[in-house]
Amino acid sequence: MAIPFDGLITLLVFLVGVPALILQLISVAERRVVVKRERMDVSKFLFWALLFFFVGLSVQIWATLNKDVLGEINYNFIEQGTWVITFAILFVLVLKVSKQIPEQYGQREKIVEKLSQVILKESKDKGHIGGTVFSDLANLGKQCDPGPEREMVVNAFKDLVQGIIADKKYSGDSFEELIEELVHMLVSNPEPKDLCCYDTSIKILAAILSVPGPINSDSDKQRTLHAISKLGRTLLEHFESVEADNIILDYVDSVEFAILDGTKMLTEVSQTIFEIGVCATGAGQDFIAIAALDKLTVLAENRSPLPNEFVADMLGLVAHLWVVEGSRREFAAQKLEEVKILFPKSLPQTIDDARIHCLRTMYFNTADNLEAMKKGLRRRKKK
Amino acid sequence: MKTRVLWVEDSARLELRNFTGPLYISGKYDLNLAEDATTAVRYLLAKEYDAVILDMRLPPGIDNYWVNIYHQKGKDKAQARLGMELADWLFNGRVDFPSDPPEWIKPHHIAVFTVENDPALRNHLQKLQISIYEHKTAGLPDTILVDLIQRVIAKSINRKNGG
Numbered sequence: 001m002a003i004p005f006d007g008l009i010t011l012l013v014f015l016v017g018v019p020a021l022i023l024q025l026i027s028v029a030e031r032r033v034v035v036k037r038e039r040m041d042v043s044k045f046l047f048w049a050l051l052f053f054f055v056g057l058s059v060q061i062w063a064t065l066n067k068d069v070l071g072e073i074n075y076n077f078i079e080q081g082t083w084v085i086t087f088a089i090l091f092v093l094v095l096k097v098s099k100q101i102p103e104q105y106g107q108r109e110k111i112v113e114k115l116s117q118v119i120l121k122e123s124k125d126k127g128h129i130g131g132t133v134f135s136d137l138a139n140l141g142k143q144c145d146p147g148p149e150r151e152m153v154v155n156a157f158k159d160l161v162q163g164i165i166a167d168k169k170y171s172g173d174s175f176e177e178l179i180e181e182l183v184h185m186l187v188s189n190p191e192p193k194d195l196c197c198y199d200t201s202i203k204i205l206a207a208i209l210s211v212p213g214p215i216n217s218d219s220d221k222q223r224t225l226h227a228i229s230k231l232g233r234t235l236l237e238h239f240e241s242v243e244a245d246n247i248i249l250d251y252v253d254s255v256e257f258a259i260l261d262g263t264k265m266l267t268e269v270s271q272t273i274f275e276i277g278v279c280a281t282g283a284g285q286d287f288i289a290i291a292a293l294d295k296l297t298v299l300a301e302n303r304s305p306l307p308n309e310f311v312a313d314m315l316g317l318v319a320h321l322w323v324v325e326g327s328r329r330e331f332a333a334q335k336l337e338e339v340k341i342l343f344p345k346s347l348p349q350t351i352d353d354a355r356i357h358c359l360r361t362m363y364f365n366t367a368d369n370l371e372a373m374k375k376g377l378r379r380r381k382k383k
Numbered sequence: 384m385k386t387r388v389l390w391v392e393d394s395a396r397l398e399l400r401n402f403t404g405p406l407y408i409s410g411k412y413d414l415n416l417a418e419d420a421t422t423a424v425r426y427l428l429a430k431e432y433d434a435v436i437l438d439m440r441l442p443p444g445i446d447n448y449w450v451n452i453y454h455q456k457g458k459d460k461a462q463a464r465l466g467m468e469l470a471d472w473l474f475n476g477r478v479d480f481p482s483d484p485p486e487w488i489k490p491h492h493i494a495v496f497t498v499e500n501d502p503a504l505r506n507h508l509q510k511l512q513i514s515i516y517e518h519k520t521a522g523l524p525d526t527i528l529v530d531l532i533q534r535v536i537a538k539s540i541n542r543k544n545g546g
Binding site: 158200204206245256290294298301302331 | 395399413414418419425
């Protein structure tokens, strides 16, 4: 019997081919992660396949060289037995590859799940999320298609946050990279299909904000507020649907979690609401603008004396409504009547202070609107 | 002081502006909107409310406890009735939830506002002493949320006065 090269080569090619086919079928981003991290375990399978192939070949050569000594019957028995065993082993390897590789790498969920497990384990040791594996997961989120594919990565972020904040060792400074990557992933190329990701994101961010004190650091909460502002504004500018209204309202509402156990972050909270509110007025989304202004007036109650920055944010948002003649101006005037009792100085003086604050922080439009409101109020008074 | 209101409702999308608009414009309410059981619990544990308007059909949110119940009940909001589970946690001594319910909340703080119109559900709510119940149906006025809040407040005042 000749060495069955045809069969052997077919099986070896199959062993290389299955992983290669899977690699071709998955997206570029996933391929990069898989090749970089795991090499799909191909080398291990190939090593064993080649080892058995060479063992079979060696036995065949030995039997051929000793054919005279072995005799015809023994020779035939050894030869056939060798190739039956070699083929059987190679078949088992092929079956394993055909089953295991698609299971492990043929689905994005599996890749994301594997990466998440590693990140969670690493971050519990390190105390924060970051490093190469996390970058791989974040890159997967940035490079994949919007919608369900990206949602998978955002959901993985959610699991990571839940896992870390449930740990008693959580110190309040673990999510710098996660928050940055989450914002980058959703803001750099906003797509309507990603609306579900914005919904999940506010749940993640609210979970970080509502971790009860005392924790060592406010860093995560501060970053979270910046993220809420950025994501909220992107939602307003790029998403027009009834669903988006609900989600953006969650963004406005959730910032309150940051000050439920103290007022330390009051001005960060007011700035976040102000930025979303101003963006809403610009986008003609009165409902959100009014909700934001209402939230600021709710927060202002019982927090006397109010910090200057908070007052500037609140009056700044009122001014953006004031500059539009008609019912918006009427509503703004009504709000001013409601909030002016909260200010220690006169209303014109308070507006002036707010305008100076806005000039210093380069909110020039708001500063101009505050000036216009002050002049308008003076004219109204004269009448 | 403004009236603190928590509206636990996930499907207000189409009516959101109509229902919440009167609250925002009046400037008399401090409104929080919770779209799922996890968020509702988070608000309830963090803040006291004068009125809680509770829907029965809720998604679980991200907390594993609610997610597990939701999955056990077939991933169906109508079947899972997580609003009911929330009420049970608050007033029926559920022990398996990781946190205790807040002490400030009493059945008279709650108004149920739902599309469900099942007598068995109403009976269960009655047993929990939740008596304000509004069936969400067509033709409701836009001020329904304000009306419900007023009913809850009136009931609270009535109780305070020993009524």
